[in-house]
Amino acid sequence: MIEFNQVGKTYSNGFQALKDVNLKIEQGEFVAIIGLSGAGKSTLLRTINRMHDITEGTLTVDGVNVMGLRGKALRRFRRRIGMIFQSFNLVTRTRVINNVLMSKVPDLPFFKALFGIFPKKDKLEALEALDKVGILDKAFVRADQLSGGQQQRVALARTLAQNPQIILADEPVASLDPVTAKQVMGDFLRINKEMNITILLNIHHVDLALQYAGRVVGIRAGRIVYDGPASEVTQEILDEIYEGKTEEEAVG
The missing domain is CATH 3.40.50.300 (P-loop containing nucleotide triphosphate hydrolases)
Structure with a gap:
């Protein structure tokens, strides 16, 4: 509450x-x-x-x-607590799945976070989050190739991947x-x-x-x-x- x-x-x-x-x-x-x-x-x-x-x-x-x-x-x-903004706040020059995986960075050891080395479990959770918002098929597309609505869905998937209560x-x-x-x-x-x-x-x-x-x-x-x-x-x-x-x- x-x-x-x-x-x-x-x-x-x-x-x-x-x-x-x-x-x-x-x-x-x-x-x-x-x-x-x-x-x-x-x-x-x-x-x-x-x-x-x-x-x-x-x-x-x-x-x-x-x-x-x-x-x-x-x-x-x-x-x-997940946070979603009007401007989406995506790294547009990288793939959609990489944007979703950004929610996992705080939980990684420094070395793995630095080089973007994510465990299989995190990748599966990122794909599941994209599926929940209906854009699983865009997982390996660059974010700047998506429409505004699709980009906001990526932002929502990124938030879901951190398993928020709010x-x-x-x-x-x-x-x-x-x-x-x-x-x-x-x-x-x-x-x-x-x-x-x-x-x-x-x-x-x-x-x-x-x-x-x-x-x-x-x-x-x-x-x-x-x-x-x-x-x-x-x-x-x-x-x-x-x-x-x-x-x-x-x-x-």
Whole structure:
């Protein structure tokens, strides 16, 4: 379980990105975080794996105080949490399977990591991860020969190969066309259901959030103004989250 208790985040320039956040997320939930640009969506997501440190309150994952982790303990903790970005973060000039195997590097001895020597078990797990996202046939293709949607699937496979309990996705479909975005969201939903992996994603496409996520968290100016089932989100709630702006105005 992920639990935010009176969490705040203030950056060094004085900007308060999160204010008095109280939130509980159970294992296996699929949660979409929505809100205006600058509302605190990415900050909220990135505090979970300590990419950003909170400045107030407590944040725990499975009862562990995230801010109390240091060194090896923090690295081990982060291994349980996959992270997917809008920009895919692939090494495009190498093969797809090599990109997936990058998730195994922290577990290798230094010499093997340096020369990319992976055991058969890791290679099989990488292929299995690619199969789970439907692009096993692309395993030995260079990543720069794939479409944007296929590259995001490689990023998802790379995350799956580390056997995470939680996947954080920061605007994972923002750069994809509508058809491909739905396909990738479908991958997230299927993985969530079949593998019981907790998924939290920031998304500016409200329609996709409501269609695929089971729960929606709406943030406005660093505060949570809605937290509930996606099926219960009304236009009145969206007006509260987005200050009455249209989706195009909200993301533009």
